[in-house]
Amino acid sequence: MAYQTLIVEIEDSVALIRLNRPDALNALNSQMLGELAEALKALDGNDKVRCIVLTGSEKAFAAGADIKEMSEKTFVDMFGADYFAPEGEAIARVRKPIIAAVSGYALGGGCELAMMCDFIICSETAKFGQPEINLGVVAGIGGTQRLTRFVGKSKSMDMHLTGRFMDAAEAERSGLVSRVVAPGKLVPEALAIAKKIAEKSALTVMAVKEAVNRSYETTLREGVLFERRLFHALFATEDQKEGMGAFLEKRQPQFRDR
Numbered sequence: 689m690a691y692q693t694l695i696v697e698i699e700d701s702v703a704l705i706r707l708n709r710p711d712a713l714n715a716l717n718s719q720m721l722g723e724l725a726e727a728l729k730a731l732d733g734n735d736k737v738r739c740i741v742l743t744g745s746e747k748a749f750a751a752g753a754d755i756k757e758m759s760e761k762t763f764v765d766m767f768g769a770d771y772f773a774p775e776g777e778a779i780a781r782v783r784k785p786i787i788a789a790v791s792g793y794a795l796g797g798g799c800e801l802a803m804m805c806d807f808i809i810c811s812e813t814a815k816f817g818q819p820e821i822n823l824g825v826v827a828g829i830g831g832t833q834r835l836t837r838f839v840g841k842s843k844s845m846d847m848h849l850t851g852r853f854m855d856a857a858e859a860e861r862s863g864l865v866s867r868v869v870a871p872g873k874l875v876p877e878a879l880a881i882a883k884k885i886a887e888k889s890a891l892t893v894m895a896v897k898e899a900v901n902r903s904y905e906t907t908l909r910e911g912v913l914f915e916r917r918l919f920h921a922l923f924a925t926e927d928q929k930e931g932m933g934a935f936l937e938k939r940q941p942q943f944r945d946r
């Protein structure tokens with residue numbers, strides 16, 4: 689499938705999606721988010737893909753929603769179309785893991801898109817921010833909610849109220865990203881992590897993703913119960929027998945997603 693605003697490659701069970709609007713620092717317009725939702729849906733249903741990496745360019749993961757596209761819109765336009773809601777929901781529905789690999793700017797909608805992925809790794813050049821306040825708006829695809837869960841209220845308020853940028857070291861220190869890598873190593877490192885995940889049982893990977901995401905959406909008691917039931921349920925799979933059997937036989941497991 690050819691896209692105008694994305695480059696999609698599949699190799700060794702891993703899909704790499706590159707946001708590709710270099711002239712606008714990968715600003716997210718309706719076309720790009722529509723194509724991204726479509727590509728993710730297709731990759732989620734593609735048996736050759738077990739993990740997805742989403743990246744941008746060296747200069748920008750994405751510098752936010754496209755200000756040119758939005759500037760003249762009215763409340764009726766935005767509310768009437770539920771601007772970016774269907775695309776956000778489509779991304780949230782993906783069951784395979786998505787790793788955001790961020791180099792350069794991840795601002796506004798770009799930071800929010802990275803946070804919609806399952807985890808973020810970044811290059812030392814990364815700059816995260818929610819600068820919507822400088823445009824007279826607030827974050828619109830989850831920034832106030834997700835950034836607060838990642839970094840806590842104080843730092844989230846600071847970021848949203850001042851519009852300042854956070855560098856890679858601060859992002860790692862405050863839990864926004866899981867790893868920081870040297871510039872130039874970002875995509876190879878993200879692909880290597882994705883390949884590690886691709887070796888696991890796809891059933892267990894989906895269960896982990898559901899369980900961790902549930903921690904955002906429910907009480908501790910309900911979340912622990914949900915996790916325990918998934919843990920019990922996985923004893924119905926061949927992959928549990930294979931994983932535990934391989935450990936006892938001191939060999940590598942051969943998972944078959946059953």
Ligand code: CO8
Nearest residue numbers: 711712713715751752753754755756771795796797828829
């Ligand atoms: N939208 C449109 N075009 C952009 C954007 C953007 N967000 N960011 C950069 N560009 C364009 C510039 O206009 C410029 O284009 P041109 O060459 O045609 O003038 C080109 O990209 C290069 O940008 P700069 O010349 O500005 O590059 P610099 O290196 O000088 O600066 C910055 C880089 C700091 C990233 C700067 O471009 C910048 O501040 N960009 C805007 C960042 C921003 O405010 N982002 C938040 C946008 S609002 C948002 O994301 C809301 C999300 C929620 C929406 C959901 C709706 C429901």
